[in-house]
Amino acid sequence: MSSTQSFPSTFTWGVAAAAAQIEGGATADGKGESIWDRFARTPGAVHGGDTLDVACDHYHRYEEDFALMAKLGVKNYRLSIAWPRIVPDGDGQVNLAGLEFYERLIDSMAANGITPWVTLFHWDLPQALEDRGGWRTRATAEAFGRYAEIVVKALAGKVKNWITLNEIRCFTQLAYGFGLKAPGAKVDDATLNQIYHNALLAHGYGVRAVRTYGGEGARVGITDNSDVCIPVTETPADIAAAQAWYERKNEHLLGAICNGGYSEAYLKRCGDAAPKVALGDFDLISAPTDFLGLNLYTGPFVRAGQDGAPEEVSLPAAYPKADSPWLHWAPQVIYWGTRLPRDAYGVKSIYITENGCGYNDEPVVAGECNDLHRREFLRAHLRELERAIKDGVPVNGYFLWSFIDNFEWEDGYERRFGIVHVDFETQVRTPKLSALYYAKVMAENRVV
Numbered sequence: 001m002s003s004t005q006s007f008p009s010t011f012t013w014g015v016a017a018a019a020a021q022i023e024g025g026a027t028a029d030g031k032g033e034s035i036w037d038r039f040a041r042t043p044g045a046v047h048g049g050d051t052l053d054v055a056c057d058h059y060h061r062y063e064e065d066f067a068l069m070a071k072l073g074v075k076n077y078r079l080s081i082a083w084p085r086i087v088p089d090g091d092g093q094v095n096l097a098g099l100e101f102y103e104r105l106i107d108s109m110a111a112n113g114i115t116p117w118v119t120l121f122h123w124d125l126p127q128a129l130e131d132r133g134g135w136r137t138r139a140t141a142e143a144f145g146r147y148a149e150i151v152v153k154a155l156a157g158k159v160k161n162w163i164t165l166n167e168i169r170c171f172t173q174l175a176y177g178f179g180l181k182a183p184g185a186k187v188d189d190a191t192l193n194q195i196y197h198n199a200l201l202a203h204g205y206g207v208r209a210v211r212t213y214g215g216e217g218a219r220v221g222i223t224d225n226s227d228v229c230i231p232v233t234e235t236p237a238d239i240a241a242a243q244a245w246y247e248r249k250n251e252h253l254l255g256a257i258c259n260g261g262y263s264e265a266y267l268k269r270c271g272d273a274a275p276k277v278a279l280g281d282f283d284l285i286s287a288p289t290d291f292l293g294l295n296l297y298t299g300p301f302v303r304a305g306q307d308g309a310p311e312e313v314s315l316p317a318a319y320p321k322a323d324s325p326w327l328h329w330a331p332q333v334i335y336w337g338t339r340l341p342r343d344a345y346g347v348k349s350i351y352i353t354e355n356g357c358g359y360n361d362e363p364v365v366a367g368e369c370n371d372l373h374r375r376e377f378l379r380a381h382l383r384e385l386e387r388a389i390k391d392g393v394p395v396n397g398y399f400l401w402s403f404i405d406n407f408e409w410e411d412g413y414e415r416r417f418g419i420v421h422v423d424f425e426t427q428v429r430t431p432k433l434s435a436l437y438y439a440k441v442m443a444e445n446r447v448v
């Protein structure tokens with residue numbers, strides 16, 4: 001594909017964000033407490049003691065934000081719904097004011113010509129459920145199923161694209177295994193494996209909710225952050241090593257969903273810590289979906305070792321990174337991150353539901369925000385997207401993370417992922433250089 005070639009005319013371009021990271025309005029109109037509201041108040045948990053209380057105040061400024069999206073030519077927006085706004089204590093009474101808020105919000109998107117892609121769960125679990133065991137319990141997966149039904153029923157007339165969960169790994173392993181994310185727990189292996197299973201089950205309930213109540217034309221998928229790697233050289237041996245690495249790393253999550261169960265090798269490796277699976281669980285978990293969402297940021301480099309087995313190559317100190325220390329430069333993540341799941345599981349439709357980069361301190365000078373570094377990051381990644389499509393990888397859309405600077409979880413507000421700058425004192429929004437660039441890409445449907 002030459003540099004001037006267009007993407008397919010049906011290609012979906014969009015931007016993404018998540019409720020907890022932008023809305024603020026932490027107690028507005030009957031919203032319940034989320035585990036992130038609580039976690040942010042735990043000393044030392046979040047950089048600078050930052051909270052989600054106000055964030056980008058999107059709860060009160062969504063009209064302004066959608067007008068800006070429209071101005072930049074954004075046609076698709078991936079948002080998430082805050083479970084604690086809809087069911088404040090997780091599985092009890094429904095808060096109609098919460099549902100009405102999202103109805104107004106989505107109407108405002110429609111008025112600006114923007115199609116919603118709704119994620120049902122982007123990490124903001126109601127604290128009341130956590131108090132009763134959270135994702136350690138099957139009851140939380142069931143509560144998610146009920147919440148999903150409530151939302152899908154209410155919004156089926158306005159929303160056609162549904163995503164069940166955002167990044168299982170992050171709200172399970174990083175949250176209950178490593179304690180880095182809310183609720184900041186450190187459980188044993190058996191509990192963690194059960195937590196993974198409960199999350200898979202929640203995905204299954206989410207799919208069922210959309211199939212039952214989504215109405216005509218509704219589509220559903222999960223957004224996964226598969227562990228993705230890049231072959232050091234694009235030779236058969238290194239590619240085979242990358243494939244083996246990929247399948248092993250994802251066997252308990254995306255692999256289990258796509259293969260209809262856990263592999264024997266995985267269960268053997270778990271031993272006594274294997275998850276308990278009830279009859280019929282995988283009928284739910286592995287029910288067909290319409291697309292796979294993937295959040296792709298970076299990944300390790302892998303090559304074939306002596307015996308052909310995969311071996312990671314460590315990053316030297318001088319290797320380029322964004323200011324987010326985990327985010328090293330690896331644009332090929334777009335190519336291999338979509339090709340590996342296609343090759344491993346035969347996935348037929350992929351949407352990149354997030355890709356972006358986090359930097360600190362981007363000042364606005366004379367009304368301009370110069371983030372040429374982010375612009376170059378973006379262009380390099382979009383080139384790899386072109387390459388994937390040219391090689392027949394079925395990528396049908398790309399959502400840039402993120403529309404505006406926002407609450408970057410445990411990094412607070414110091415790390416900026418937006419293509420629109422937010423002054424958190426004044427709430428003034430300023431499109432960065434990268435936003436003006438991305439606007440051209442979307443408008444011309446090609447990498448400019």
Ligand code: GBH
Pocket residue numbers: 018166167170174180225295297326354401408409417
């Ligand atoms: C996504 O997660 C999220 O969906 C989104 O909400 C977030 O704002 C965005 O990306 C940017 O971070 O173990 O300390 O090395 C990205 C996935 C997975 C981010 C692992 C950082 C490394 C944490 N991530 N992670 S650490």
